[in-house]
Amino acid sequence: xxxxxxxxxxxxxxxxxxxxxxxxxxxxxxxxxxxxxxxxxxxxxxxxxxxxxxxxxxxxxxxxxxxxxxxxxxxxxxxxxxxxxxxxxxxxxxxxxxxxxxxxxxxxxxxxxxxxxxxxxxxxxxxxxxxxxxxxxxxxxxxxxxxxxxxxxxxxxxxxxxxxxxxxxxxxxxxxxxxxxxxxxxxxxxxxxxxxxxxxxxxxxxxxxxxxxxxxxxxxxxxxxxxxxxxxxxxxxxxx
Amino acid sequence: xxxxxxxxxxxxxxxxxxxxxxxxxxxxxxxxxxxxxxxxxxxxxxxxxxxxxxxxxxxxxxxxxxxxxxxxxxxxxxxxxxxxxxxxxxxxxxxxxxxxxxxxxxxxxxxxxxxxxxxxxxxxxxxxxxxxxxxxxxxxxxxxxxxxxxxxxxxxxxxxxxxxxxxxxxxxxxxxxxxxxxxxxxxxxxxxxxxxxxxxxxxxxxxxxxxxxxxxxxxxxxxxxxxxxxxxxxxxxxxxxxxxxxxxxxxxxxxxxxxxxxxxxxxxxxxxxxxxxxxxxxxxxxxxxxx
Amino acid sequence: xxxxxxxxxxxxxxxxxxxxxxxxxxxxxxxxxxxxxxxxxxxxxxxxxxxxxxxxxxxxxxxxxxxxxxxxxxxxxxxxxxxxxxxxxxxxxxxxxxxxxxxxxxxxxxxxxxxxxxxxxxxxxxxxxxxxxxxxxxxxxxxxxxxxxxxxxxxxxxxxxxxxxxxxxxxxxxxxxxxxxxxxxxxxxxxxxxxxxxxxxxxxxxxxxxxxxxxxxxxxxxxxxxxxxxxxxxxxxxxxxxxxxxxxxxxxxxxxxxxxxxxxxxxxxxxxxxxxxxxxxxxxxxxxxxxxxxxxxxxxxxxxxxxx
Numbered sequence: 032x033x034x035x036x037x038x039x040x041x042x043x044x045x046x047x048x049x050x051x052x053x054x055x056x057x058x059x060x061x062x063x064x065x066x067x068x069x070x071x072x073x074x075x076x077x078x079x080x081x082x083x084x085x086x087x088x089x090x091x092x093x094x095x096x097x098x099x100x101x102x103x104x105x106x107x108x109x110x111x112x113x114x115x116x117x118x119x120x121x122x123x124x125x126x127x128x129x130x131x132x133x134x135x136x137x138x139x140x141x142x143x144x145x146x147x148x149x150x151x152x153x154x155x156x157x158x159x160x161x162x163x164x165x166x167x168x169x170x171x172x173x174x175x176x177x178x179x180x181x182x183x184x185x186x187x188x189x190x191x192x193x194x195x196x197x198x199x200x201x202x203x204x205x206x207x208x209x210x211x212x213x214x215x216x217x218x219x220x221x222x223x224x225x226x227x228x229x230x231x232x233x234x235x236x237x238x239x240x241x242x243x244x245x246x247x248x249x250x251x252x253x254x255x256x257x258x259x260x261x262x263x264x265x266x267x268x269x270x271x
Numbered sequence: 272x273x274x275x276x277x278x279x280x281x282x283x284x285x286x287x288x289x290x291x292x293x294x295x296x297x298x299x300x301x302x303x304x305x306x307x308x309x310x311x312x313x314x315x316x317x318x319x320x321x322x323x324x325x326x327x328x329x330x331x332x333x334x335x336x337x338x339x340x341x342x343x344x345x346x347x348x349x350x351x352x353x354x355x356x357x358x359x360x361x362x363x364x365x366x367x368x369x370x371x372x373x374x375x376x377x378x379x380x381x382x383x384x385x386x387x388x389x390x391x392x393x394x395x396x397x398x399x400x401x402x403x404x405x406x407x408x409x410x411x412x413x414x415x416x417x418x419x420x421x422x423x424x425x426x427x428x429x430x431x432x433x434x435x436x437x438x439x440x441x442x443x444x445x446x447x448x449x450x451x452x453x454x455x456x457x458x459x460x461x462x463x464x465x466x467x468x469x470x471x472x473x474x475x476x477x478x479x480x481x482x483x484x485x486x487x488x489x490x491x492x493x494x495x496x497x498x499x500x501x502x503x504x505x506x507x508x509x510x511x512x513x514x515x516x517x518x519x520x521x522x523x524x525x526x527x528x529x530x531x532x533x534x535x536x537x538x539x540x541x542x543x544x545x546x547x548x549x550x551x552x553x554x555x556x557x558x559x560x561x562x
Numbered sequence: 563x564x565x566x567x568x569x570x571x572x573x574x575x576x577x578x579x580x581x582x583x584x585x586x587x588x589x590x591x592x593x594x595x596x597x598x599x600x601x602x603x604x605x606x607x608x609x610x611x612x613x614x615x616x617x618x619x620x621x622x623x624x625x626x627x628x629x630x631x632x633x634x635x636x637x638x639x640x641x642x643x644x645x646x647x648x649x650x651x652x653x654x655x656x657x658x659x660x661x662x663x664x665x666x667x668x669x670x671x672x673x674x675x676x677x678x679x680x681x682x683x684x685x686x687x688x689x690x691x692x693x694x695x696x697x698x699x700x701x702x703x704x705x706x707x708x709x710x711x712x713x714x715x716x717x718x719x720x721x722x723x724x725x726x727x728x729x730x731x732x733x734x735x736x737x738x739x740x741x742x743x744x745x746x747x748x749x750x751x752x753x754x755x756x757x758x759x760x761x762x763x764x765x766x767x768x769x770x771x772x773x774x775x776x777x778x779x780x781x782x783x784x785x786x787x788x789x790x791x792x793x794x795x796x797x798x799x800x801x802x803x804x805x806x807x808x809x810x811x812x813x814x815x816x817x818x819x820x821x822x823x824x825x826x827x828x829x830x831x832x833x834x835x836x837x838x839x840x841x842x843x844x845x846x847x848x849x850x851x852x853x854x855x856x857x858x859x860x861x862x863x864x865x866x867x868x869x870x
Contacts, residue, residue, distance in 0.1 A: 041430055113454025121452040129438070135443045137453060140435065184453070195515035304672050355852055362621065362744025364671035365851050368807070372622075379841035397613065492796060498681050502674075535691050540684035547677050548665050 038065045040192045040223045041086065041117070045095035048085045055081045060095065061225075067230060068214075068224040068236050072257075072267055073243035079227040080122075082243065083196050086225070087119040088112045099192070108121040114141050118190035122200050127170030128263025131161050134180055136168050147187070154183045157213070174236030175206035182213065192223045199230040207232055231267055242267070275407040276529040278523055282417040283411060284521025287480045289420035289475045290494065291501030292513045293468035300442045300464040301353060307374035308495030310381075311469050314478020315341065316486035317381060320390045330400055333476045334419065341473035345466030353465065354458060366413035376490050381488035388440030389485040397481055400422060416478035423474050424514060427467065431510065440464055444508065493539075500543035569735050571870050576727035579818060583862035584603040584720055595829055597784055598714055601777050602825050604723045605798065606805040606817040607730050608773030614811035615733055616766050617746040618667065621675045621799055625663075625682030626656040626771045629794050630778025632689055633702045636697070638767035645709040649718065649779045657773020659685065660768045667763050679799075706782065715784040722776045729769065730814050740768055743812070797840075801825070804843050807850055810857025813869050821856060827851065 040060035040262050055078045063069045073079045084090035086097055088109040092225070096105045106111050109119070118138070135154060139147045155162035158179050164172075169180055178198055185193055199207045207230060214236055218224060226233055226247040234240065234254050242250040242263060250263055251255075257263055294308045318337050322328040328336075355367060356362050400413030431437040439460050443450040450457050480486055495518070505516020523542065525533040583603070586596050613619045633655025634648040641647075659681075666677050688708065692700040733739035742762050743754040753759050782788065805824055808814030824846075828839050854860060859869040 089454070108456075109451055110454040110456045119452050119454070121449060122447070123449055126442050126445040126449055129442060133438050133441075136435070136438055140439060140453075140455065175498065187455075288837070290689045304676070352848070352852065359851075359855060361671060365671045365855060367675050368619070368803070369848055369851040371800075372844040372851070375844030375847070377844075379837040379839075380735050381843060383835070385842070453787045492679075493683075496676070496683060499676055500680075505765075533691060534687075536685055540680040540687065543680045544666075544677050544684070547669055547673055 033189045039063070040065050040067075040100050042098040042100075043082070043095065043227070044098075045233045046082060046085050046092050046097075047094040048081060048090055048092050050081075050090075051133055051189055054093070054171075054196045055246050056085070057235075058095070058188065058241060059246060059248050060105070061241045061248060061257050063223050063225050065223055066221045068218045068222075068226070068238035069239050069242060070139035070233050071225065071227040071241050072102065072231070073236075076227055077243045078246040079229075079243055083119070083194055083225075083227050084241075087117060097265045101257060103222070109199075115147060115154065116183040116188075118188050118193050119258070120181050120185040120193065120195045120198065123176050124183060125169040125172075128168065130166050130168055131180055132165040134170075134203050136183035139189075141188060150187060154186060157216070158183050174201055175203075175209060178202060178210050179183065179213065182210075186217070186222075190222075193217070194207075195231070196227050197227060200225065201234070204232075211235060272529060274405060278405050278407040279409060279413075280522030280525035281518055282521070283525060284518035285417040285420045285424070286475070286478065286517075287520050287524075288514045288517025289423055289471060289478075289496065291517060292500045292510060293471035293496045294473075295493075295502040295508065295510050296427070296464055296471070297468045298502070300440060300461050300511060301355065301357065301366075301385075302363055302447075302508075303337070304363065304370065304499075304536055306367055306370040306495055307377060307491070307500055308468070308472055309491035310371075310377040310504040311341065311472035312373045312476040312479060312494050313381065313488065313490050314377065316479040317385065317390065317472030317488075318473065318560060319477040320392060320480065320486060323396070325390055326517065329475050330392065330414075330481075331397075331419075336476055337344075337473040337477055338470045341469040342466040342470065345469035348469075349462040349498060350458070353461065356528070369407065374495075378488050378491055381540050385488065387488055389487050390480070392480040393483040393544040394481055397414045397544045410481075412481040416481045419474065421434050423471060427471070427510060430467070436460065436463065455504070482559060500539040503543055504546050524548045563839075565735065568868075568870070572731040572734060573728075573768065574619060575815060575818070575870055576724070576731055577729065580720060580724045583723065584717075589714060593716065597719060598718045599821065599825060600716075601781060602722050602805060602821045603800060603818060604719070604726050604777050605774060605802040606809075606821055607723075607726045607814075608753035608770050608777070609655045609802045609806050610659070610730060610811055610817050611715050611733065611773070612766050612770035613806065614813075615643075615742040615746060616763050617671070618763070619675050619798075619803070620669070620678035621678070621803070622678035622682030623770075623802060624794055624796060624798040625678070625685050626659060626774035626797055627653045627781070627806030628682070628689065628790070629659045629685060629787065630696065630775030631782040632704075632778075632790075632795040633775065634779035634782040635706060635840060637705060638655055638699075638706055638709055642708070644845070645711065645783050646718075647708065648783065649776065652779020652782070653775050655767060656771045656778065661744075664764060664767065667767060679796075680798075682794060682799070687847075688792060689794070690790035692751070699791075701790060703792075704782070705788065706786040710786045712784060715780055720783065722780060726773050727814070729773075734812075735812060738762070738765075750813070756768060800843065804847060807847065807857055808864070810859030810869070813859050814825075815856050816859045817868050 034052060044060040047054065047060045049091050059082050081090065085092045088107055092105055096103060096220055099112060099115055099117055123133050135151050141148055142150060160176055161180055169177065172180060198210050211232060218236055237254055239255055240252060240257050241248055295306045297303065315337050319330050319333045319357055322333040356366055357367050369557060394410060394412035399417040401408040402411050402414050431441055439455050442455060443457055443460050447457060487521060501516040501520045502513055504519050506512035524535060524538055527538050583600055587593060590596060609623055637643050637651040638648040653718065663681055666674055669677055689698050689770035690701045694700055696812050709840040720849045745759050745762050749759050805820035808824055809820030
């Protein structure tokens, strides 16, 4: 087997999709390799969320395919993709009406009971703030803590690939820094990540960057290559 | 007389909790209104009547059968109509119309098959003679119907708060979108909730002859208004609130029957309208619903 | 099509229906059946005004009909006034009930539907209460043999139908009707565009109530002996709703088609065992909601064809 294919966790190719009759994606594609963290950069309305939804199975692809190594999962429902090692953290990310403990158990619903207990303790070690308040409702947490819980919930199923939609949404810069720090730890542990963002602070985490514009991938490469490209540099880093 | 009305009201309230609980569970999980709920209750009562008159089965035995059959019937009904319904533009409103149609079908089939006559079961099946609670003499049939209701409510509580599937069910209640994004098999969770809801209606039906007096094919509409009053009072979409709604309803009904008996039938209607207008979010609810 | 031509087409259809129902009385001997046709033609259009133009579906629509029937009966029985005064009372009774129930319009879809059903039940419980026998005759029903006039009441019913159809034609072609539809589709933007949401809904609601009340009044007049169970029979709501949904709300011809097709079939086969029709109607509602939620006319409107 080709070594590139072997190391690939997920590959979306030629995706066309949209809502009703409105097409949003026009042949977008990207891939994530094992232990790699990929940042999908794009402005509001570029189609980031739509692409992520197609990747995790919340929206059907009109055209194109999604591979979750080694399966073609294009037509699979989300729950089946989650069973096979994909986890998705939406912008909201938690169930406000459930306790912290319950959120984690829902996230790890497919794991066997005793394994889940161990997994939850691991996660509580990562997120000590949550460990103190296991019985508290997620809705009572601050914005930053909710993001932490959202990550913990998504990680409860011990996924191979964590897909995140704008983890910085609604957070103050201080909390954004904390989120990046935590994600950095998970990156070191070898978790493959796909992060859709418009906040360039997340580029610190990126092994590779894709940029999405008008439903098409405009750029693929390293952070250094992105910075070297004049027009992209202007678009994403501003004039500074 | 006041104590008597309140004691009887609590006993009836437990039963009315059971009447509303299934409707509220379906609303909470799917945001649809099963307007055929009262007709499934009627079918539960007909089943108990049939099982007794044909095979001499005691209602306490029939209730087990009814639970299993109604639960299993609920799953295909769910898959046939609900997923398609939920994809439509205004599923809450359309659900009302659709289940209204199902309600009409059930009522018609029952009337064609069995005629429109009232059917009842002898109260002695649930025990002979009265029982005294706080100085109030109540028929054993009432007490045991209330006890069975309380057990059913408790089991639903244990399901929702002590089992894995129950936790997933509450997750879907909190947010269907987030549940989908988390990879919950929302359709399966909802189908089971729908089945449980029908089973609860069936159980309430089995005891209906003892609490309501009789079963008729066209009782569904009145039951629906009652059930809706109970769950609106007790907060829509909150299964535990149903208990509060049921007790408030039961006690008000008994007070009406004690002091203003000929107007007691007005109660569910007026209570429903009043709560919807004054406190549409229900007694326990926060202001979350558009109204 | 030009607006003028649209209005002419709409008005032509309305005139044809009224003329048909007038001529039929001379041709066909079953007057009661024709009268029932007129009633449902009118009621389904009355429901069209509130549901088709504002999106509110009152399951308890029969409440206004019953209020009209009893408004008529009470003044005729107790004050011995002529039937036409009774008709005024019928309309007034329905309007009063409509005003009392105005707060229900604060509720959204399903809650409104159920609350209106509860309201109709409540009115029924009051009217049919044995304690009020001296006033309403309670559950024992009323008899109005003094004013019995099948021919006159038939033509009055026809006049109410004509008025209702004209009202719908006007709504479909007027600024007011357009603004109502704007409210239905998006009340927030409509409000921002300067449409008075509350006023529009209130007018549609009261017009709809008035129509059902007049139909209830003329029903009492024509039939002259009836029970509260008949005047508040939920099937009146059910039938009108099914006819409306089957044909297609907001149009003029949809509800007309619904009544002629479904109530026609009902009369040809159904009277002997009403439950077969109850079943068929139930099944039809289910299928309509699942497969044709905008009614028969949507087969054309979905293809961009305007339906009168």
